[in-house]
Amino acid sequence: MFIMRIDRVTIYSFSVKLKSPFKIALGVSTTSSGYIVRIETNNGLIGYGEASPAKNILGDDMESCLTTLKLLSKKIVGMEIKSMEKLEGIISGIKGSASAKCAISMALWDLWARAHEEPLYILLGGDKPRIETDYTIGIKGVKETVDEAVMLAKMGFKTLKIKVGEDPKEDVERIRAVREALGDKVNIRIDANQGWNYEEALWVIKEIKDLDIQLIEQPLPANDLKGLAKLKAKSDIPIMLDESIHNSYDAITAIKLNACDVINIKLMKAASIKEAIKIAHIAEAAEIPVMVGCMAELQVGILAGVNFACGLNAIKYADLDADLMAEKSIVNVRSMEVPFRFPIERPGLGFEDKDINYDLLTKEAEVHRD
Ligand SMILES: [Mg+2]
Incomplete structure (x- = not known):
């Protein structure tokens, strides 16, 4: 051979x-x-x-x-x-x-x-030809946030992820302003990147409970799994963990403590495709849906994330938007038709x-x- x-x-x-x-x-x-x-x-x-x-x-x-x-x-x-x-x-x-x-x-x-x-996602066992991605709005003023949200909705994005975690009061104002501006046209997820303490997170959750928020990502510091479990028990909005879960060991630990409703897998955190697959399977066994996120990857990393997301059934959500924020592309490929990302139907990553x-x-x- x-x-x-x-x-x-x-x-x-x-x-x-x-x-x-x-x-x-x-x-x-x-x-x-x-x-x-x-x-x-x-x-x-x-x-x-x-x-x-x-x-x-x-x-x-x-x-x-x-x-x-x-x-x-x-x-x-x-x-x-x-x-x-x-x-x-x-x-x-x-x-x-x-x-x-x-x-x-x-x-x-x-x-x-x-x-x-074969395309990587097919060999991973998948058959999803595409997955919807959100688009992330960084921390900025209320008006700038709303302007960007309106523009993104016009472009066709159905789900927006709003970064929060700097000032709870302003966070609530920005989330409310986006919901009021867009009505029920978009799904809203928020990501605090560990920025709140327990009391602040609890207060924000109470304030936004009628704003139809899909997920709250990493409201508390990564290591505060006990606090996250306590918060999850009190929150009607699903809690997603990102920085708390890098690898399969972290996933098992968080699940045992009942500290999350959703897990955000990033290939960079998992440090390998195999480890990312392990986390996805652990989550699937625990009936916890998975989102695939990204760091600041450009096209190569994002295409790997897209193939991973389309390759496994445990993955329900995608936050694969970092390459869209860069001024230039390091690979000339088309893998986006707003709001969907799709793997290229050619061997491997396809380019x-x-x-x-x-x-x-x-x-x-x-x-x-x-
Ligand atoms: Mg995050």
Whole structure:
């Protein structure tokens, strides 16, 4: 049988400006910076992955991410693309930057799917040809929030995610203003990014109880699972956990404590596709719906998220919008028809080398077989 081996791993960095500054309770960002990993095999197939490091959530940064990318590249060069369990074992076997581990995992799953000549979501077992995404509005004034919400609704978005968590009173004002401006035309989710304390969260929940809010994401600090369980028991609005749940262990812990109604899986937090699948299956077993979210990924990471979301039944919601906020695209592909995201119906993640804007990428390192 033909053996497919990894011949070469190339790591590129990028930094793309956002269309406007994006503010959440944890800070403001003005760029999307990260790495693209390109893995080539001896038979000419190429797989792609993306790392989106985030100090405040993942604990990694550009520097630590690159260190881990180089280390993993050395470990996988020469290996066969055959058993994903074996390849994932190498990734999970090291401590290091979560986003770097995720990028390598993504590229390996992409290659594996390309080798099987099917889109990744089909090989994950899925049959959803598309999934609705929300669009996220960062923290801004009441008028700016309403203006943006009205514009997004006009564009065709059916679900808006409003960032809150800076000032409970203003948060309530902004949510109420959007609901009043748009009536029942849109679903509203809110995300506090750990910004409230227990009393504040309880107060906000009481104030917005008649505003038909679909979900409240991460109202309390990530480690306060007991507080979150107490809040969930008192809240009529479902509580979704994001920063509290990075991996399968976190998911089991939160579920045991009855601390969540919904889980937000992000490939970057899970640090690998395999770990993300594990969380989704744990959630499904516990009858907890899953949302797939993103960090600041551009097209490669978002397409992996879309394939993951369309590949598993546990996933009911998507918040896959980060690439839409960037000024430029690093891959020229179409995977959006507002409000839906769809995987490209070609092998792996579906794009080709010629679709990549290499002028936006800077080569940082290359590891190859001797
Ligand atoms: Mg979140």
